[in-house]
Amino acid sequence: MDDELKNKGNADIQNALSEFEASSDAVPAQSNTAAASVPTQTQTTQKKEVAGISFETDSYAGFKYVKQSDTPKIITMVKNYSGGIIKEDKHAEYVLFAIIVLIALISLFLVFRDSIHIGSTKLTPEQRLEIEQLNYMMTQRPSN
Numbered sequence: 001m002d003d004e005l006k007n008k009g010n011a012d013i014q015n016a017l018s019e020f021e022a023s024s025d026a027v028p029a030q031s032n033t034a035a036a037s038v039p040t041q042t043q044t045t046q047k048k049e050v051a052g053i054s055f056e057t058d059s060y061a062g063f064k065y066v067k068q069s070d071t072p073k074i075i076t077m078v079k080n081y082s083g084g085i086i087k088e089d090k091h092a093e094y095v096l097f098a099i100i101v102l103i104a105l106i107s108l109f110l111v112f113r114d115s116i117h118i119g120s121t122k123l124t125p126e127q128r129l130e131i132e133q134l135n136y137m138m139t140q141r142p143s144n
């Protein structure tokens with residue numbers, strides 16, 4: 001019984017394919033000159049044939065969802081969390097750039113803080129003695 005269904009199905013498929021080929025060959029070409037000068041999608045798409053089967057390669061291009069926008073999500077997030085202060089994309093970009101610069105400066109400070117001694121220099125005992133002598137001499141000088 002399965003063989004009968006397979007053979008009958010194959011015959012039906014073959015009949016349908018032959019009817020489709022006959023109907024696709026019978027479609028008349030467009031005689032309108034204005035329409036002939038504008039290329040249609042089937043004319044512009046690249047077709048590849050593999051063993052008698054043709055594929056339109058450009059017909060599977062990606063598509064956007066309806067709610068999808070061109071604005072990056074991080075800029076949308078900055079605009080939403082600003083409390084209405086930032087209303088334009090360009091301003092949100094400036095805020096993000098300022099945050100990046102601030103983070104870079106903080107990281108540079110943390111990396112090089114051991115090599116930068118602001119106001120606290122290490123003095124040798126000889127240097128301390130010399131500074132104390134200079135201070136003593138400055139305070140003992142009589143003023144005229």
